[in-house]
Structures are given as structure tokens and as C-alpha cells.
Amino acid sequence: MAVLVKYFKLNFLKLLPLLFLFFISLNGNSVIDFKILSINIHYILVYFWVLRKPQALGYGFIFLSGIITDVVIGLPIGVSALALLIIASVAAYVRAVTVRISLINDWISFIPALLLANSIYFTSLYLTSYSFDYLYLLQNSIFTFIFYPVLWLFFNLLLNLMKA
Amino acid sequence: METSRDDFGIAIRSAFLRKDTKQRFSLFALIIISIFLIFFERLEVKFIKYFRSAVQDTIYRGSEIASYPFKKFGNSIDFLDDHFNLYKNYKDLREENNYLKTKISTNDFLNLENQQLRKLIDDEINSENNLISFRVMLDKQSPYLNSFIINGGSNKKIKNGMAVLFRNNFIGRIVDVNFFSSRVLLISDLNSRIPVIVEPLGHHAILSGHGTSAPSLEYLPEKHNIKSGNKVYTSGKEGIFSPGIPIGETKLNNNRVEVLIYSDLDQISFVNIDLDLEDKNN
Numbered sequence: 001m002a003v004l005v006k007y008f009k010l011n012f013l014k015l016l017p018l019l020f021l022f023f024i025s026l027n028g029n030s031v032i033d034f035k036i037l038s039i040n041i042h043y044i045l046v047y048f049w050v051l052r053k054p055q056a057l058g059y060g061f062i063f064l065s066g067i068i069t070d071v072v073i074g075l076p077i078g079v080s081a082l083a084l085l086i087i088a089s090v091a092a093y094v095r096a097v098t099v100r101i102s103l104i105n106d107w108i109s110f111i112p113a114l115l116l117a118n119s120i121y122f123t124s125l126y127l128t129s130y131s132f133d134y135l136y137l138l139q140n141s142i143f144t145f146i147f148y149p150v151l152w153l154f155f156n157l158l159l160n161l162m163k164a
Numbered sequence: 165m166e167t168s169r170d171d172f173g174i175a176i177r178s179a180f181l182r183k184d185t186k187q188r189f190s191l192f193a194l195i196i197i198s199i200f201l202i203f204f205e206r207l208e209v210k211f212i213k214y215f216r217s218a219v220q221d222t223i224y225r226g227s228e229i230a231s232y233p234f235k236k237f238g239n240s241i242d243f244l245d246d247h248f249n250l251y252k253n254y255k256d257l258r259e260e261n262n263y264l265k266t267k268i269s270t271n272d273f274l275n276l277e278n279q280q281l282r283k284l285i286d287d288e289i290n291s292e293n294n295l296i297s298f299r300v301m302l303d304k305q306s307p308y309l310n311s312f313i314i315n316g317g318s319n320k321k322i323k324n325g326m327a328v329l330f331r332n333n334f335i336g337r338i339v340d341v342n343f344f345s346s347r348v349l350l351i352s353d354l355n356s357r358i359p360v361i362v363e364p365l366g367h368h369a370i371l372s373g374h375g376t377s378a379p380s381l382e383y384l385p386e387k388h389n390i391k392s393g394n395k396v397y398t399s400g401k402e403g404i405f406s407p408g409i410p411i412g413e414t415k416l417n418n419n420r421v422e423v424l425i426y427s428d429l430d431q432i433s434f435v436n437i438d439l440d441l442e443d444k445n446n
Contacts (some may be wrong), residue, residue, distance in 0.1 A: 026226055063189070067219075068223055072223065074311045076205040077205055081198045132354055
């Protein structure tokens with residue numbers, strides 16, 4: 001019985017990042033807005049798990065969650081999916097070139113990922129004639145970057161629980 | 165130098181093209197598919213439209229189910245909040261009631277005058293019976309889009325561009341129609357541009373959303389005399405909306421003329437659409 005409970009617990013923990021990914025997509029909570037604070041937790045989630053444990057989040061699932069986000073929020077289908085895949089690409093590249101893992105390394109390498117993804121996001125929306133607040137996008141990038149360590153610690157805890 | 169370039173190439177290949185042990189798709193292939201999807205969005209081919217509608221309808225239903233517990237939780241918090249503020253609400257309502265009582269007599273007179281004037285200019289007076297109500301299925305206010313989903317689509321003869329009302333006030337228009345659902349773009353959205361008329365001066369303008377609760381008037385005459393409290397109505401210039409649907413009141417903010425919308429866009433559960441208007445305009 002104890003073995004069975006442990007087995008289910010472990011499998012549930014392994015599924016948590018995926019559940020969280022689809023939960024925020026279906027709920028349209030990719031971006032958390034609180035007064036001037038605006039954090040894209042979708043980007044942080046994808047970046048962390050692709051960097052640290054790519055088996056936990058398949059690229060196909062990331063793509064699908066991006067499509068769901070676009071439909072729920074009302075953006076042209078493919079925009080968020082593309083931005084998330086760019087984040088995943090940078091994370092996969094960083095994973096391929098780095099040996100030592102630390103919060104500072106992850107945090108700094110998150111800057112190009114964020115800038116590239118938001119540039120692609122901006123370009124896609126511009127090409128599809130969508131008006132949006134440029135300043136908001138910049139503000140969102142800054143706060144997402146600042147907030148990264150908080151979620152890093154939380155996800156790292158989850159990762160350690162998975163290993164235990 | 166050569167070695168470093170090789171390393172870069174290997175890392176790129178590894179990141180984009182290689183499928184890891186548990187990855188079924190390569191990143192490169194998925195990125196190409198995403199780009200194709202964005203271009204497909206612009207195409208108005210019937211097959212793609214049907215496919216898109218089916219996908220969107222399915223996701224909306226899924227999202228509605230997924231967000232149900234949170235909606236209920238939010239409602240419970242609102243209920244508790246209302247309960248604790250009962251006395252204050254009662255006082256506010258009493259004041260509002262007194263104010264409205266004094267207004268009713270003035271409004272009756274204005275309505276009568278309005279109907280007579282419309283008859284004079286041979287305009288059509290629309291009956292309220294033509295309005296059909298739809299439920300708000302999903303209300304996910306994104307930072308980029310202020311919109312929501314209603315539970316009626318082409319199955320209920322909804323068409324793109326139709327005016328959406330909350331009670332009798334204009335709140336937005338239909339921008340995307342699926343089989344069983346449609347997206348309403350609210351007047352507060354950055355992409356919203358509505359031709360309006362400001363009364364009593366009769367100035368024509370465009371009501372532009374800014375992503376906040378206060379849209380503003382643009383393209384006003386240079387020397388306008390608009391004051392705070394002037395009424396804003398749809399002008400019907402675009403040809404789709406009926407003229408004279410109330411929107412809100414003006415409020416001067418520095419040199420900007422903002423519009424305080426009559427409806428609270430965060431508290432909308434049901435909306436009305438006049439389905440006959442489209443036929444009349446055609």
C-alpha cells in the first residue's frame with residue numbers, strides 16, 4: 001500500500017508542471033496583473049522546466065497550451081504558441097551549452113529569452129494589425145524578469161520533491 | 165575559432181532539431197507550424213474558417229469548465245463582501261433612489277421628444293422586443309484585449325460587427341463569430357473605434373478605447389464646446405449600428421475628453437443583441 005501511495009505521489013508530482021501549464025492556459029491566467037505589477041508566469045514556467053527537466057513539459061504540449069491561450073485571450077492563433085516555443089528554444093540552447101546550474105545563470109540567460117520572445121510576440125501582433133500597449137509589454141518583461149527567482153525557488157522545491 | 169563555431173552549431177542543432185528521449189516533436193517543426201497558423205488566421209477561406217470555429221468552440225467550452233471553480237469562488241467572495249457592506253449599500257441605494265425619482269420625470273419628457281424628432285427625420289424606431297439576450301461564457305480580460313465570449317454564434321444568426329448592448333447601453337461589437345459562440349470586443353479595448361455623436365452639441369467623433377475603463381473621444385472639431393456630463397450616443401455613421409444608442413457621459417481630463425461608460429464592464433453576465441438590425445440595414 002505504501003509503495004502504491006508513493007508511486008501515485010511521484011507520478012502526480014511529475015504531472016504537476018503539465019497540469020499547471022494547461023491550467024493557466026485554460027483559465028487565461030498566463031499574465032498576472034496586480035496594479036502596475038504584471039508577470040508572465042507562462043514564460044517562467046516553460047523556461048524553467050525546459051531548462052531543468054525537459055521531460056516534464058513536452059514541446060507539443062507547450063505548443064498546444066500556446067494555442068489554447070491565444071483562443072481564450074482572443075489573439076490570432078499561433079502568436080502565444082510561437083512566443084512560448086521561442087522561450088523553449090532559448091532554454092533548450094542554454095541547456096545544451098551550460099554545465100553548471102545556478103539561479104544566477106538561469107536568471108541572466110532568461111533575459112535574451114524574454115527579449116526574443118516578446119520581440120516575436122510584438123512583431124506577430126503588429127503584422128496581424130493588433131493594437132496594443134508597447135509600454136505595457138516592456139513593463140511586463142521587466143516584472144517577469146524580476147519575479148523569476150521567486151518561481152525558480154518554488155519550482156526548484158518541486159523538482160527536489162520529484163527526485164526524492 | 166573554428167571549434168567555437170562548431171560548438172555553436174551543435175548546440176543549435178541539439179536545441180532545435182533533435183528530439184530528446186521524451187519529446188515527440190522538434191522545436192523547429194513546431195515553430196514553423198505556429199508561423200503557418202498565424203498566416204492562416206489572415207486567410208478567409210471557408211474550410212479554415214470552419215476549422216477555426218470548431219477549435220475555438222471546443223476550447224471555449226473547456227475553458228468554461230476549467231474556470232468554473234474559480235468563478236464560483238469569486239462569486240462567494242463577492243457575496244460575502246456584499247453581506248458585510250449591506251448597511252452602506254442600503255444608504256447608497258436610498259440616495260440613488262431619491263436622485264433617480266427626480267430624474268424620471270425629465271427622462272419621460274426627453275424620450276417623448278426624442279421619438280417625435282425621430283419620426284420627423286423618418287428614422288426607424290426600434291422596438292426593444294427585437295433584442296435577444298446571450299450569456300457571457302468567458303470573461304478573460306487580457307492586458308491586450310478587453311473582450312468576452314457569449315454563448316451564441318452563427319447558430320443564432322449573429323454576425324460580425326453587430327452592436328452589443330448591456331440593458332439598453334452600447335458596450336461593444338461582435339468581432340469573431342463561431343458556430344456556438346462569439347467574441348465581443350468591448351469599447352474599452354485598444355482596438356475599438358466607434359463613431360459617436362455628442363449631445364446636445366451634435367459633434368461627431370470617434371470613441372477610442374485605451375485598454376482602461378475610460379475610452380476617449382478623438383477627431384473632434386478643433387473648437388468644440390464639450391463639457392463634462394454631455395451625453396455620448398452611437399452616431400450610426402458606420403452603417404451597422406443603429407443611431408442613438410446611449411454609451412456614456414463625457415468627462416474632461418486635461419485636454420482629453422474621456423467617456424464614463426454607463427455600464428460597468430466588469431459586472432456583465434448577460435448582453436443583448438438586436439439581431440434584426442442587420443436585416444434592416446441590408
